[in-house]
Amino acid sequence: MHCMRVESSALPSSQLSFGRASGETLVLALAGDWRLRPGFASGAAVERELERPPLSRRVAFNAQELGEWDSSLLAFITEVVELCHARDVAVDFSELPSGLKRMVELAEAVPEEKSAHSASIRAPLAARVGAATIAYVQSTGEFVSFLGAVTIALGRFVTGRARYRRVDLMVTIQDCGANAFGIVTLISFLVGTILAFMGAVQLEQFGAAIYVADLVGIGMARDMGAMMTAIIMAGRTGAAFAAQLGTMKVTQEIDALTTMGISPMEFLVAPRVLALILMMPLLCFYSDLMGVLGGAAVGSGVLGLSFTTYFRETFHAVTLGDVLGGVFKSSVYGVIIAIAGCLRGFQCGNNSSAVGDAATSAVVTGIVFIVVACGAFALVFNILGI
Amino acid sequence: MDESAAATGTTSPTERPACIAVRGLTMAYGSFVVMRDLNFTVGRGDIFIIMGGSGCGKSTLLRHMIGLIEPAAGEVCYGAFNFTKAGPQARERMLRRFGVLYQAGALWGSMTLAENVGLPLEEFTDLSPNEIRQIAALKLALVGLKGFEDFYPSQISGGMQKRAGLARAMALDPEILFCDEPSSGLDPISSRLLDNLILDLRDNLGATVVVVSHELASILAIGDNSVFLDGESRTMIASGDPKELLAHSTDPRVHRFLTRGADGRRTA
Numbered sequence: 115m116h117c118m119r120v121e122s123s124a125l126p127s128s129q130l131s132f133g134r135a136s137g138e139t140l141v142l143a144l145a146g147d148w149r150l151r152p153g154f155a156s157g158a159a160v161e162r163e164l165e166r167p168p169l170s171r172r173v174a175f176n177a178q179e180l181g182e183w184d185s186s187l188l189a190f191i192t193e194v195v196e197l198c199h200a201r202d203v204a205v206d207f208s209e210l211p212s213g214l215k216r217m218v219e220l221a222e223a224v225p226e227e228k229s230a231h232s233a234s235i236r237a238p239l240a241a242r243v244g245a246a247t248i249a250y251v252q253s254t255g256e257f258v259s260f261l262g263a264v265t266i267a268l269g270r271f272v273t274g275r276a277r278y279r280r281v282d283l284m285v286t287i288q289d290c291g292a293n294a295f296g297i298v299t300l301i302s303f304l305v306g307t308i309l310a311f312m313g314a315v316q317l318e319q320f321g322a323a324i325y326v327a328d329l330v331g332i333g334m335a336r337d338m339g340a341m342m343t344a345i346i347m348a349g350r351t352g353a354a355f356a357a358q359l360g361t362m363k364v365t366q367e368i369d370a371l372t373t374m375g376i377s378p379m380e381f382l383v384a385p386r387v388l389a390l391i392l393m394m395p396l397l398c399f400y401s402d403l404m405g406v407l408g409g410a411a412v413g414s415g416v417l418g419l420s421f422t423t424y425f426r427e428t429f430h431a432v433t434l435g436d437v438l439g440g441v442f443k444s445s446v447y448g449v450i451i452a453i454a455g456c457l458r459g460f461q462c463g464n465n466s467s468a469v470g471d472a473a474t475s476a477v478v479t480g481i482v483f484i485v486v487a488c489g490a491f492a493l494v495f496n497i498l499g500i
Numbered sequence: 501m502d503e504s505a506a507a508t509g510t511t512s513p514t515e516r517p518a519c520i521a522v523r524g525l526t527m528a529y530g531s532f533v534v535m536r537d538l539n540f541t542v543g544r545g546d547i548f549i550i551m552g553g554s555g556c557g558k559s560t561l562l563r564h565m566i567g568l569i570e571p572a573a574g575e576v577c578y579g580a581f582n583f584t585k586a587g588p589q590a591r592e593r594m595l596r597r598f599g600v601l602y603q604a605g606a607l608w609g610s611m612t613l614a615e616n617v618g619l620p621l622e623e624f625t626d627l628s629p630n631e632i633r634q635i636a637a638l639k640l641a642l643v644g645l646k647g648f649e650d651f652y653p654s655q656i657s658g659g660m661q662k663r664a665g666l667a668r669a670m671a672l673d674p675e676i677l678f679c680d681e682p683s684s685g686l687d688p689i690s691s692r693l694l695d696n697l698i699l700d701l702r703d704n705l706g707a708t709v710v711v712v713s714h715e716l717a718s719i720l721a722i723g724d725n726s727v728f729l730d731g732e733s734r735t736m737i738a739s740g741d742p743k744e745l746l747a748h749s750t751d752p753r754v755h756r757f758l759t760r761g762a763d764g765r766r767t768a
Contacts, residue, residue: 277623282610366606370668373566374620375595 130155132163133176139206140170142194145179148187155186157193164201173198174206183214192221260457264387267379271388276380283385290351291393295400297346302334302401305342306408309333314417323417327424328431330409335436337443339402341488343394344447348480352455355386356476359459360469368460378460387452394448395441402437439500443491447484454480519544519676519708520565525574527560534560536735538574540727547702547709549719549726549742553757556731558712559603559680565710566600566678567591578676596624599669599707601679605661607653613640613664614649620671639667643697659690666694670701677701679711683718691715695722716760720746728754 129148133141140163148155164170173194180187191210195218198205207215237245270276313329359382362368371378406428413419458476462468520542527534534557542548550558563569565576567583575584583594607616617636621627627635637649643663645656653661662682669677679698683691695718701707713719719726719742726745728738730753738745738754746758756762 279619285610362609365604365609366602367608369563369568370600370602370606370608372568373595373598373600374623375592376619376623 130159132159134168134170135174138168138171140164140173140203141176142173143176143179144183144187145181147181148183148190150184150186155190157190157197160194161197164197164203170203172204172206175209177210177214180211187214188217188221191218195222256461257457260460261453263379264383264453264456267377267384268387270380271384276384277376278381278385282381283389286385286389287393289354290347290389291396294347294350294393294397297350298343298397298401299404301342301346302339302404303408303411305338306330306334306405306410307412308408309338309405310409310412311416314412318417323413324419324423324427326409326413326417327419327427331406331428331432332436334402334405334409335432335440337440337488337492339405340394340398340440340444340447341484342405343397343401343444344451344484345481347390347394347397347448348451348454348477348484351390352451352476352480353473355452355455356458356462356472357469359456360462360472363460363462364464364466364469383452383456386456387449390448390452391445394444394451398441398444399437402440435500439495443488446487446491450483450487451480454483519546519579520548520710521577522565523575523577525561525564525576526572527557527564527569528572533572533734535729538727538729538736540736540739542708542710543725544708545702545706546724547698547711547722549723550710550712550729551714551719551726551742551757552729553731554714556729557734558714558729561729562678562680562710562712566598567595596672597675599672599674599677601662601666601669601677601682603680603684604658605653605665607661607664607668609653612650612652613645613656613667616653616664617668617671620668624672636667636671639670640664642670643667644693659686662686663694666697670705673705674707677707677709679709679713681712681714683713683715688717691718692721698722716758720758728757 129144129146131143131145133143135141142160160173164173175191191214195205197203207218210218267276271278309330310326313326314323317323317325317329359368362382368378368382371381406425409428410421410424413424414421455476458472458479462472522538522540525538526536527538538561550561552558560569564571567576571584575582577583578594581590581594583591586594607613608619611619614633614636617639618632621632621635622629625632633649637646640646640649643666645660645664645667648656648660648664653664656664662685666679666682669679677698682694682698686694698709698711699722702709711718711722723742726739726742727736728745729735730737732753738749738751742758745754749755749758
């Protein structure tokens with residue numbers, strides 16, 4: 115910068131100082147080492163200097179004292195360039211070291227990626243409500259057509275025309291059945307004890323503690339057995355279905371089935387739905403028994419009833435209709451869990467976080483529809499007098 | 501293909517009878533148009549390359565051609581069969597004549613390699629389990645995976661998964677083989693071997709091969725014909741033999757792509 119005459123200098127930091135040169139030029143003198151540390155020089159000081167009269171028409175650099183530098187200097191210079199562009203001030207890089215000059219040019223020259231999807235712009239409220247409504251209608255449509263496809267696949271399955279691997283069905287049955295025994299035992303036993311405690315507190319006041327057996331027996335058989343099994347299975351198996359199918363979608367395994375002419379509905383969904391339809395009633399009946407056992411434990415341990423008295427009272431109170439009603443409900447819950455899991459798996463996006471979302475969504479959808487179905491059953495059973 | 505045709509980017513008149521015809525195809529996700537007005541034909545027995553920059557919609561085009569995505573407009577025909585307008589059953593029959601190699605292999609994780617290759621045979625032929633196993637072993641041997649029949653996909657490397665994917669795609673001796681970036685993520689030697697395998701398949705089994713690729717060496721080594729997709733103008737800007745395009749194309753975008761931007765190492 116031999117032609118410049120430095121008139122004044124301010125020192126906002128040891129790395130940066132300002133000077134004025136002839137021709138309304140602001141000279142930024144860079145000195146010392148520029149390292150990427152908290153509080154590295156920002157463009158604010160330059161901005162103040164640019165706005166201070168006399169207004170500069172041109173910005174130049176003096177890098178004679180510059181030591182080592184890294185991206186902090188690059189970030190500073192690009193910021194300066196943006197500030198200058200906004201004010202129609204020319205920037206002269208000629209005095210910068212050639213490596214730095216090249217990096218600045220590179221940072222400035224990156225063309226806007228026009229082929230990439232444009233950034234989403236926040237739409238007005240009405241448009242967002244409209245979009246949400248359309249999305250809701252579409253998802254309902256998807257659900258209904260999925261349900262239809264599952265029904266057709268199950269039909270083909272039952273008539274022996276479906277393409278699937280028997281070993282897959284067996285593995286799924288084992289997973290939904292035998293492997294779920296432990297958790298169903300624990301939860302059902304505890305639910306039985308909770309029901310018994312709740313009843314005992316009230317019934318003991320009237321000296322009717324023996325009716326705890328009726329309460330637990332009927333409660334488990336009619337609703338709680340099926341309900342608790344369904345919630346366990348929604349969290350356990352429904353989420354697993356969604357994650358399995360979601361991952362298969364991400365890795366294009368489902369596409370590979372489709373393009374091979376094998377229906378993923380028959381190959382993947384039908385065995386899963388069938389496994390839950392078959393296993394849920396068994397698990398539900400088992401859960402009923404565990405619940406009664408839990409009640410009996412409280413009955414004998416807390417209320418001082420003998421096991422014989424407790425079980426006799428239970429058999430007296432619970433009818434076959436109660437048990438069959440509960441078992442039937444559990445089968446329906448099984449269909450709901452399997453369909454929610456598989457549907458969310460199929461709707462999964464194409465990345466790994468979408469698989470997690472699909473699993474979460476499968477559990478939420480499953481439990482919501484189970485509770486809705488439970489309410490509907492209560493109403494229908496009441497009307498039918500079951 | 502003559503120079504002027506290559507320069508203006510017209511569809512090349514192939515000498516072989518057309519096997520696949522894409523007419524007026526527009527691909528869109530909702531209101532976002534990925535590519536519009538794609539018109540090209542693939543000759544029987546050709547190795548046809550779909551090329552273009554990353555993210556411009558090459559794989560999306562392939563997915564349209566095999567019916568995984570429905571086009572926003574236009575159609576895909578195989579011979580006289582209009583694939584886009586066909587019903588699901590007719591499509592399914594047509595799909596059995598295809599083999600598809602997916603980008604990451606897409607092997608079914610719960611099955612061994614032999615079961616993966618054997619599944620299509622199991623579903624669509626009357627072969628006995630022993631015969632199926634024999635054929636599966638043969639197909640795996642063809643891609644250099646002899647002895648890996650009982651391995652699960654998770655037990656082998658990415659390159660091997662891709663080759664196993666090719667073995668599965670070849671299981672039913674398809675008439676048309678679609679490959680989605682077969683050499684991406686492979687070392688140069690494996691990539692070359694895969695190219696040779698594709699050439700062998702075409703030469704010996706008479707398959708038509710459609711390859712999505714942006715690997716220049718591979719494109720120039722195996723391609724008979726190609727279409728060049730441009731992400732910026734969202735349509736095809738050239739078609740023809742890649743070697744001809746390299747020699748004669750005057751379109752700067754095509755030329756830059758085929759020469760790895762050799763008109764200046766540091767072009768922005």
